[in-house]
Amino acid sequence: MKRILSVFPLLKTPGFYLITALLLLGAGLSGFLYLPEEKNEALPFEKEQDALEDALAAAEEKLLSCTEEERAQILEEKAFFEAALTFRLSPWSSYFAEQALFAYARALTQGDEPACAELEEILRDRDKEELRRFWKKHSVPAELDARLLMAEDTPESPGQNALLYEITLLEESLETGRDRYFGTERALSKADKAMMTRLLGHKEEALSSGNCNPVPANRETLLSAERLFACLLSVLLLATAGYEKKEESRLGDSLLLLVPLFTTVFLCSLALFCTTLLRAPGTAEPFLLQWGGSLPFFPALFLRLFCRVLGALPLMLLCSALREEKRNNLWKLFALLPVTRFLLGASAPLLPRGLARLLSLGELGEALFPSLSPYALRPMAPCICVLLWAAALGAVLCFLWKKEQKLSPAKQKVSLEKSEDL
16 A cells, blocks of 8 residues: 555545545436436226216217218227226226227127137236237237237336337348448348347347336436546546656556556446436346346446546556656646547537547447447447557557666666665
C-alpha cells in the first residue's frame, strides 16, 4: 500500500477520495433517471359484463333486420357474446378468450356438437394447451399465435410488446437472409444467423416465462450511465497516473495503477447495481453474449464498465511514464481523449452510420460486450479494436521497459535504497 501511495501521490490527497465519493453518489442518484414500471392489468369480468351485454343486445337487434346473406355472420356474433357471458370470459382482455370463443361460436353455428363439447371443456378449464391441440386438429380457418397465447399469463407491459417486436424482427431477418434486426439490411453471415437463432430462442423463452424487462428504455439508460461514469473514471485515473513529477519510471510501479482502477470500477459498478435493483429491478436481467450464453447481471455490469475504463490504460501508463519535470501536466491533454470519445458516442445517433461505426473502433467495452438490442450500433471489426488496444498497450509497455533499462547503475542503486527505506 505504501508503495502505491508513493508512486501515485494523488492517492494521498483528500481530493481523490472526494471525487471518488462524488462519482459513487452520482452513480447512486442515476437511479432517478429510470422510468417507473407500468402494468396494463386486465379488467375483472364484472367491469366488462355490461359492455358484453350491450354487444349481445346489439347483435340481437341486427338479427331482426339483417339480410339472408348477413344472417350467418350475425348469428355467429350473437353466439360469441352469449358464450362470453356464459363462461364469464372477456374477449377484449384475453387472447385465449378471444380465440376460444371464436372457435366455439363457429362450431355452434355450424352444428358441430363434438367440437362444441370439446370447446366447452376448454373454456371451463381455461386450458391453453388443449386449445392449441384443438386448433391443429380441426384446422380452424384462422391463425393462432402461440406466443401471444402462452405469454398472457403475465400482465401485458411495454417489455412484452418489445419482446414481440424483437422476435418479429429476428424472424424476418432469418427468413429474408438480411439484417432487419440491427437495421443494416446487409446479407447475414453464418455467424450472424447462428447468433440471431440463439437470440430468437432466448427471447421466445423469456416471452413464455414472463421474465422480460418491463421498461426496455431503462436498459438504454443504464448503458448511457455506464459510458458516462467510465469516461469520468478514466479522467480521474489519468490524473492519478500523471499527477506530480517523477524522476525515473519503473514498469512494475506503473502497473500498480491497476489496483485503483479495479477498486474504483468495482465500487462504481456496485453503486449502479444497487440503484438498479432499487429503482428498476426488471432491468437487472442477464446480459446476452454475442458468442452465446449469458452472464448474470452484476458480473456483466462490472466487466462492461471495467473494459470501458481499461480501454484508456495505455494512455494512463503513458502519463505515468512521462511524469518527469515539465511533463507532469500532460495528463490534462490526454484526459480530453476519453471525454471526446464519450461526446462522439453520445452523438452517434445523429452521425452517419458508417462514421459512427468507425468511431466504435476506440471502444474496448463495446467490442467485447456489444449491445444486442434492436437497431443498436454494432461495433466495426471488434477483433481489430481489441488488437489495436493490445498493440497500443504493448507499445507503451515496451517504452516503459526501454526507459527503465536506460537508468544508470548509480540511479538504480539510489532507487533500490529508496525502496528499502519505504
